[in-house]
Amino acid sequence: MKRENISDAVIRRLPRYYRYLCDLCDKGVNRISSQSLGTKMNVTASQIRQDFSCFGEFGQQGYGYNVEELKCEIGRILGLENPHHLILVGAGNLGRALLNNFSFDRAGFSADAAFDTNAQLFGSEINGIPVYSVDELDTYLQSHPVDVAVLSVPQAVAQSTADRLIRLGVRGFWNFTNVELTSREPDVIFENIHFANSLLTLCYRITHR
Amino acid sequence: MKRENISDAVIRRLPRYYRYLCDLCDKGVNRISSQSLGTKMNVTASQIRQDFSCFGEFGQQGYGYNVEELKCEIGRILGLENPHHLILVGAGNLGRALLNNFSFDRAGFSADAAFDTNAQLFGSEINGIPVYSVDELDTYLQSHPVDVAVLSVPQAVAQSTADRLIRLGVRGFWNFTNVELTSREPDVIFENIHFANSLLTLCYRITHR
DNA sequence: TAGATTGTTAATCGATTAACAATC
DNA sequence: TAGATTGTTAATCGATTAACAATC
Numbered sequence: 001m002k003r004e005n006i007s008d009a010v011i012r013r014l015p016r017y018y019r020y021l022c023d024l025c026d027k028g029v030n031r032i033s034s035q036s037l038g039t040k041m042n043v044t045a046s047q048i049r050q051d052f053s054c055f056g057e058f059g060q061q062g063y064g065y066n067v068e069e070l071k072c073e074i075g076r077i078l079g080l081e082n083p084h085h086l087i088l089v090g091a092g093n094l095g096r097a098l099l100n101n102f103s104f105d106r107a108g109f110s111a112d113a114a115f116d117t118n119a120q121l122f123g124s125e126i127n128g129i130p131v132y133s134v135d136e137l138d139t140y141l142q143s144h145p146v147d148v149a150v151l152s153v154p155q156a157v158a159q160s161t162a163d164r165l166i167r168l169g170v171r172g173f174w175n176f177t178n179v180e181l182t183s184r185e186p187d188v189i190f191e192n193i194h195f196a197n198s199l200l201t202l203c204y205r206i207t208h209r
Numbered sequence: 210m211k212r213e214n215i216s217d218a219v220i221r222r223l224p225r226y227y228r229y230l231c232d233l234c235d236k237g238v239n240r241i242s243s244q245s246l247g248t249k250m251n252v253t254a255s256q257i258r259q260d261f262s263c264f265g266e267f268g269q270q271g272y273g274y275n276v277e278e279l280k281c282e283i284g285r286i287l288g289l290e291n292p293h294h295l296i297l298v299g300a301g302n303l304g305r306a307l308l309n310n311f312s313f314d315r316a317g318f319s320a321d322a323a324f325d326t327n328a329q330l331f332g333s334e335i336n337g338i339p340v341y342s343v344d345e346l347d348t349y350l351q352s353h354p355v356d357v358a359v360l361s362v363p364q365a366v367a368q369s370t371a372d373r374l375i376r377l378g379v380r381g382f383w384n385f386t387n388v389e390l391t392s393r394e395p396d397v398i399f400e401n402i403h404f405a406n407s408l409l410t411l412c413y414r415i416t417h418r
Numbered sequence: 419t420a421g422a423t424t425g426t427t428a429a430t431c432g433a434t435t436a437a438c439a440a441t442c
Numbered sequence: 443t444a445g446a447t448t449g450t451t452a453a454t455c456g457a458t459t460a461a462c463a464a465t466c
Contacts (some may be wrong), residue, residue, distance in 0.1 A: 007226075007432080007433075009432095009433070009434095010433095011410055011413055011414070012299075012406070012410055014409070014410075014413060015403075015406040015409035015410060016406065019405070023336065033446085033447060033448090034447075034448075035446095035447080044434075044435060044436090045435095045447095046434070046435050046437095047433095047434065048449085049447090049449065050433090050434075050435085050449090050450085052449090053448090053449055055448070055450065059447075059448050059449080060441090060442060060447080060448070061437040061441045061442045061446075061447050061448040061449080062441070062445070062446045062448075063442065063446080063447070063448085064446085064447065064448080065448090077413070078409050078412055078413050078416070079412045079413055079415070079416025079417070080409075080412065084412065084415060084416075092306075092310070093302070093305055093306035093309045093310055094303075094306040094310060095379055095450085096302055096306070097301075097302035097303040097305070097306040099216060100302050101301070101302055101303060101409075102329050102404055102405075103442070104408075106405070107405055107408040107409050107410070107412060108409070108412045109408070125460050128305075146413060147415055148415065150451065159334050171413040171415065171418075171433075172411055172414070174407070174408060185394055187313065187418060189411065189414045189415060189418075191407055191408070191410060191411035191414070193402065193404070193407055194224075195307075195311055196224060196228070196311075196315070196316055196404070197221070197224040198223065198383070198400055198402055199311075199313075199316040199318070199383060199400070200223070200224035200227065200287050200289075200317070201220055201221055201224060201400060202286075202357060202383055202400035203287055203288045203289065203293065203316060203317045203318070204220055204223060204286070205220070205289055205398045205400070206288070206293060206356050206357065206379070206380065206381040206398060207287070207288025207293075208288070208422065209380075209396065209398075216456080216457075218456095218457070218458095219457095242422085242423060242424085243423075243424075244423080245420095253458075253459060253460090254423090254459095255458070255459050255460065255461095256457095256458065258423090258424065258425065258426085259425090259426085259457090259458075259459085260423090261425090262425055262426070266425065268423075268424050268425080269423080269424070269465090269466060270422075270423050270424040270425080270464070270465045270466045271421070271422045271423050271424075271465070271466040272422080272423070272424085272425090272466065273422085273424080301433085312465075407439065421466105422464085422465100422466085423446100423462085423464105423465090424463105424464085424465080424466090425455070425462105425463100426462090426463090426464100427459075427460105427461085427462085427463095428452105428460085428462100429458105429459080429461085430457100430458080430460080431456105431457085431458070431459080432455105432456090432458090432459070433454100433455085433456080433457090433460080434453105434454080434455070434456090435452105435453080435454070435455080436451105436452085436453070436454080437450100437451085437452075437453085438449105438450090438451085438452100438453105439448105439449100439450090439451095440447105440449085440450100441443085441446100441447090441448080441449105441464105442446085442447085442448085
């Protein structure tokens with residue numbers, strides 16, 4: 001086990017490993033080698049062993065990996081064992097789509113509350129999650145732990161909303177605003193879903209064919 | 210100009226360059242050096258010059274780059290000059306959120322039609338875009354050019370829907386289904402927005418702090 | 419001309435792949 | 443035991459950064 005400085009590339013591969021291992025588990029597969037997992041996932045066996053070895057020794061020579069065990073280990077590494085708390089800020093089309101369709105619990109999160117500026121939504125629920133006024137953010141955050149805020153507010157208020165949440169102690173952001181957020185605090189983490197970057201990349205690829 | 214084999218890393222940086230150049234243009238900035246652009250974007254001047262040089266010589270020694278000109282060049286490289294045609298398949302919460310909020314035209318696409326299985330939607334419009342039955346996909350595609358399909362259908366029908374669209378000639382997919390799609394055809398391009406991968410990565414980061 | 423900044427080549431760094439001894 | 447497969451070290455590959463001659 002090393003665990004010194006895990007590269008971003010490795011971290012971004014973990015969810016995919018986890019998903020494949022869940023699938024194998026569901027199918028009742030007990031055991032897998034880096035070789036056969038690599039074939040399934042279209043990566044080299046070397047990379048799989050190298051990646052796993054960043055976190056420990058999960059296999060057995062001559063046998064391979066126990067699927068159930070490895071799945072749990074990677075789940076633990078990802079931080080899925082006890083749920084983190086999450087709120088959503090900005091319950092427009094996209095925010096509602098996320099609350100209705102996305103399985104936050106399977107990603108280790110409990111979606112506790114949503115906030116918006118539209119008074120018509122106050123007191124309502126979206127998929128069982130209560131919607132409050134953004135004015136109540138301060139009081140809410142004083143009494144509830146929040147690890148991550150989903151930011152799905154308009155671009156114009158993206159940074160100011162983030163600033164406010166950071167001031168209130170939020171340190172993780174799932175950022176859907178298409179704005180590059182920054183923070184003075186060094187321990188704040190932004191995970192960006194940048195739709196435009198993604199579609200422009202696709203545009204490039206279909207253009208240069 | 211080389212243009213041999215542009216790496217994925219470079220391509221994924223182009224949209225960001227484009228965005229920053231658009232901002233500079235809007236602000237009325239005429240001229241910028243790789244040095245100052247690098248400072249703004251938090252990348253090295255070397256990388257910027259290296260990246261641009263894959264596509265041509267857009268600068269001038271001793272001067273830097275003309276912002277307007279460079280913006281246009283990168284827009285052209287990305288394939289923005291004449292719009293590609295796009296349809297959306299699966300007009301649920303997420304599909305509607307995209308049609309209502311996302312500026313397809315700014316990414317070089319004309320969003321022409323949406324398709325769903327919900328009969329209540331047939332004949333309606335979402336943000337000016339007509340919604341048809343998925344049964345009409347065949348006839349629609351016979352008479353309309355479609356470069357990209359936005360896939361926002363349920364996981365269960367993700368691959369089959371993709372297969373059908375591929376058979377009908379679609380070669381680009383903006384894939385929101387969280388399913389890893391595959392194609393026998395080698396020239397099909399999938400650009401995936403995988404929400405779960407992204408949130409799991411965030412989960413890892415807030416866990417290991 | 420002198421100063422600035424490019425485009426490009428060379429050097430460095432990091433990530434991926436291959437190889438193999440250890441061992442189940 | 444023999445065969446299989448790991449974890450890890452070494453080799454390779456590719457991407458980033460530094461350096462600098464060319465030149466506006």
